[in-house]
Amino acid sequence: MSKSDQLKKIRDEILNLKESPLYEYRVKNKYYPVIGEGNHDAKIIFIGEAPGENEAKTARPFCGAAGRILDELLRSINLDRKEVYVTNIVKDRPPGNRDPLPVEIELYSPFLERQIEIIKPSAIATLGRFSMKFILEKFSMPEKDMPISQLHGKDLDTQASYGKIKIIPLYHPAVALYKNSSKKELEKDFQILKLFI
Numbered sequence: 001m002s003k004s005d006q007l008k009k010i011r012d013e014i015l016n017l018k019e020s021p022l023y024e025y026r027v028k029n030k031y032y033p034v035i036g037e038g039n040h041d042a043k044i045i046f047i048g049e050a051p052g053e054n055e056a057k058t059a060r061p062f063c064g065a066a067g068r069i070l071d072e073l074l075r076s077i078n079l080d081r082k083e084v085y086v087t088n089i090v091k092d093r094p095p096g097n098r099d100p101l102p103v104e105i106e107l108y109s110p111f112l113e114r115q116i117e118i119i120k121p122s123a124i125a126t127l128g129r130f131s132m133k134f135i136l137e138k139f140s141m142p143e144k145d146m147p148i149s150q151l152h153g154k155d156l157d158t159q160a161s162y163g164k165i166k167i168i169p170l171y172h173p174a175v176a177l178y179k180n181s182s183k184k185e186l187e188k189d190f191q192i193l194k195l196f197i
């Protein structure tokens with residue numbers, strides 16, 4: 001099966017994920033699940049938290065205010081969004097943009113793990129602490145209990161089923177919306193991604 005077909009299969013499974021605590025909310029509001037978007041052979045995969053309202057209305061990840069920051073950050077290192085793959089750990093919008101619940105992360109993360117296995121990126125850039133924690137735990141990394149304030153902007157080595165990869169924890173771009181110093185920090189941290197373009 002081609003990569004596109006495998007990713008479409010994931011989309012279809014999530015569309016029918018009636019056991020999700022977020023399914024009814026999605027249907028009631030005529031929202032879409034947000035599966036992910038970008039290059040299926042991307043060297044870098046970006047993993048956010050969960051879709052917001054703009055994303056749930058359009059089925060596109062990071063297409064609202066946080067997405068504009070992400071685009072600016074990508075532009076600052078001459079990286080086109082089309083070259084990378086962008087997704088979230090939770091694929092449906094939590095009500096009122098609340099933090100994802102552990103049961104939601106448990107339910108949706110196997111889809112993310114399959115996306116990683118299909119795309120086979122050489123670097124995983126996590127956006128925010130939820131995806132960072134999940135990825136560090138998934139790869140049983142010694143840094144798994146360290147806070148994002150100590151790990152952001154570092155490139156950590158680990159082994160995926162298909163070879164060596166780097167994990168790059170980054171702050172969530174939404175923090176830059178209300179804190180200018182965080183934007184500067186994100187800009188500095190994004191520089192490390194140039195090594196993987």
Ligand code: URA
Binds near residue numbers: 051
């Ligand atoms: N925030 C996220 O974590 N993901 C999105 O897709 C949009 C906003």
